[in-house]
Amino acid sequence: MYATERHAHITRSLTDRGRVSVVDLARDLGVTTETIRRDLDAMEEQGVLRRVHGGAVPSRGGSTTEVSIAERTSVNSGAKDAIARRALEVITQGWRGSVLFDAGSTAAAVARLMGDRVATTGAQVDAVTHAVPVAHALSTVPGIDLTVLGGQVRGITAAAVGPSTVDALRSLRPDLAFVGTNGIAAGFGLSTPDPAEAAVKAAIVRAARRVIVLADADKMGVESLVSFADIADIDVLVTDAPLGAELSDVLAAADVEVWLA
Secondary structure (H helix, E strand, O other): OOHHHHHHHHHHHHHHHOOEEHHHHHHHHOOOHHHHHHHHHHHHHHOOEEEEOOEEEEOOOHHHOOOOHHHHHOOOHHHHHHHHHHHHHHOOOOOEEEEEEOOOHHHHHHHHHHHHHHHHHOOEEEEEEOEHHHHHHHOOOOOEEEEEOOOEEEOOOOEEEOHHHHHHHHOOOOOEEEEEOOEEEOOOEEEEOOHHHHHHHHHHHHHOOEEEEEOOHHHEOOOOOEEEEOHHHOOEEEEOOOOOHHHHHHHHHOOOEEEEO
């Protein structure tokens, strides 16, 4: 089991129980208590938990704050729709290919507008997603063949996560991926609060031939708990406002295109 998967289990256990013990985690995960102690030390350094005698308790911090998909959908909805329309310009007249959709409210906006783009361009799209809202939006669109990846669905994002989801992504090589992020910063790259979500996002970035990141202005300069990709790993950033000088310079040095909605 990878460290990221252990950390995801520890995070879920903290959420469910309010406290975890080294002995119980070692037994549940089939690893040594020394491994768990190292994991807890690392997670404490990241700010996700606080060590106590025999285990750990949650440490509430900004980097781990996560808003539900239902709440996020209503926040900056105009900006997200504008970003979605701009991102869909990658689907040109007569385009044929495969598209991988990440979870998130802006990716869901792309999915909602995909039908009009397909109808306008005559595109034929093989779509893949692990996100329930995206799958719902795409399921009845003519011209789209949809595959939904399985896994344990997190209620807060309505998206599948876990080893089976990551394994399924390893076997894919889509032409495009629309990727959401909770933060994008010059030094830390792209990040999200939850380790399990980060593992899936990292797998999506590795899989796709072309990675298109969707991020409104509120995400700029933000560092969430877990980095899942470097700036150099992406191809296009679609956003709704001009960027600061530092982030602009890093994106330009990495040859990342910036599309303003």
